[in-house]
Amino acid sequence: MKTLDVSVVTPSGPVLEGSFEFVVCKAETGELGILPGHTPLVAPLQISAVRLKNGNETKKLTISGGFVEVQPDKVTILAQSAEKATEIDVKRAKEAKERAERLLQAKQDNIDKTRAELALKRAMNRLNVGNE
Amino acid sequence: MASLRDIKGRIDSTKKTKQITAAMEMVSASKMNKAEQNAKGFVPYADKIQEVVASIANSNPDIEHPMLMKREVKKTAYIVVTSDRGLVGGYNSNILKNLLNKISERHQSADEYTIIAVGRKGYDFCNKRNLPVSKSIIGVADHPKFADIKDLASETVQMYSDGEIDELNIIYNHYVSAISQEVTAKKLLPIENLDEHGAADSDYEYDPNQQEILEVLLPQYAESLIFGALLDGKASEHAASMTAMRSATDNASDLIGDLTLTYNRARQAAITQEITEIVGGVAALE
Numbered sequence: 001m002k003t004l005d006v007s008v009v010t011p012s013g014p015v016l017e018g019s020f021e022f023v024v025c026k027a028e029t030g031e032l033g034i035l036p037g038h039t040p041l042v043a044p045l046q047i048s049a050v051r052l053k054n055g056n057e058t059k060k061l062t063i064s065g066g067f068v069e070v071q072p073d074k075v076t077i078l079a080q081s082a083e084k085a086t087e088i089d090v091k092r093a094k095e096a097k098e099r100a101e102r103l104l105q106a107k108q109d110n111i112d113k114t115r116a117e118l119a120l121k122r123a124m125n126r127l128n129v130g131n132e
Numbered sequence: 133m134a135s136l137r138d139i140k141g142r143i144d145s146t147k148k149t150k151q152i153t154a155a156m157e158m159v160s161a162s163k164m165n166k167a168e169q170n171a172k173g174f175v176p177y178a179d180k181i182q183e184v185v186a187s188i189a190n191s192n193p194d195i196e197h198p199m200l201m202k203r204e205v206k207k208t209a210y211i212v213v214t215s216d217r218g219l220v221g222g223y224n225s226n227i228l229k230n231l232l233n234k235i236s237e238r239h240q241s242a243d244e245y246t247i248i249a250v251g252r253k254g255y256d257f258c259n260k261r262n263l264p265v266s267k268s269i270i271g272v273a274d275h276p277k278f279a280d281i282k283d284l285a286s287e288t289v290q291m292y293s294d295g296e297i298d299e300l301n302i303i304y305n306h307y308v309s310a311i312s313q314e315v316t317a318k319k320l321l322p323i324e325n326l327d328e329h330g331a332a333d334s335d336y337e338y339d340p341n342q343q344e345i346l347e348v349l350l351p352q353y354a355e356s357l358i359f360g361a362l363l364d365g366k367a368s369e370h371a372a373s374m375t376a377m378r379s380a381t382d383n384a385s386d387l388i389g390d391l392t393l394t395y396n397r398a399r400q401a402a403i404t405q406e407i408t409e410i411v412g413g414v415a416a417l418e
Contacts (some may be wrong), residue, residue, distance in 0.1 A: 009177045010177060013174065044345060068349065080278060
């Protein structure tokens with residue numbers, strides 16, 4: 001079976017490189033499944049999980065602040081941060097989630113609501129992937 | 133002439149200083165290696181994001197985005213990347229000199245520019261001279277993560293989007309090699325010269341559309357440029373610190389050599405004098 005060369009890069013360096021048969025990610029406009037031979041495409045990604053499949057094996061990554069660039073035999077995911085499911089610090093994510101929730105509940109005017117919401121999203125995303 | 137004891141004391145203290153500078157040199161050398169690797173790790177991300185931005189911008193020349201458009205410059209911002217502590221030779225002074233030159237060349241009054249200081253040295257320098265500092269970040273880790281600088285970077289890019297500033301420059305030391313760093317001043321915003329990078333033969337589909345992708349992509353691109361300059365600056369900082377400490381160690385060795393010579397001369401003079409005195413004393417008795 002044909003495969004895609006997938007690379008996930010962040011400002012701190014490459015997170016993952018390898019060949020996969022099928023890539024699923026969540027673009028701003030909805031879920032996106034990519035098979036080899038896909039039309040060249042650029043799309044921003046939501047704070048979400050990316051699934052990489054090889055036969056029955058599935059790898060998961062969390063992505064925040066990224067976008068995907070697709071070429072027929074190559075997929076590049078550029079993200080501000082990305083972690084493999086096995087590398088997620090669940091404890092830290094839990095703390096971040098609680099902190100963000102407290103901030104949102106405080107309902108003060110001086111806090112940056114959008115930022116707290118984003119932080120909450122990131123933490124939830126990490127927890128979802130990390131706990132599986 | 134200094135007494136034997138004085139000279140001995142100076143030799144001992146110089147030796148201790150030398151030990152410290154030699155240790156610091158080694159610490160800086162290992163930090164430099166790590167920092168160089170960080171800077172290298174960042175390259176694939178920077179290249180790719182540049183390629184995509186360039187291919188969108190070039191494939192569609194009539195695309196409009198404030199970050200791509202030149203506007204009348206009323207206020208210029210300078211990001212100045214300096215170190216937090218000294219002991220780095222000319223690292224900071226070169227950058228700050230460059231900053232002062234730029235300001236005196238281009239601006240008449242303090243309303244026309246603002247400074248974003250990264251590092252304590254730059255911050256203190258600007259405060260002492262009453263230069264307007266609008267943002268600062270002190271205590272950046274030796275090996276910064278993107279998250280450390282993200283807030284500053286996105287706030288700065290936001291300042292540009294809000295029209296608070298009309299041009300963004302960054303001044304930092306570019307890491308050429310372990311013994312050579314180069315003061316570099318770059319214009320980050322508005323983004324220019326994209327045609328030089330990236331292929332024009334891209335036939336991407338854009339989801340949802342080019343305009344919206346640029347909205348997401350350009351701020352990220354600008355932020356990544358800031359982060360890249362910081363990584364580069366950090367590598368230079370450690371390299372500069374290593375060079376400075378090495379020359380300090382060399383100087384200490386020279387000084388110890390000179391002092392030892394003086395010490396031995398003084399010691400011999402003292403012995404000679406003693407002998408002369410004894411001989412003189414015996415002669416007087418006879």
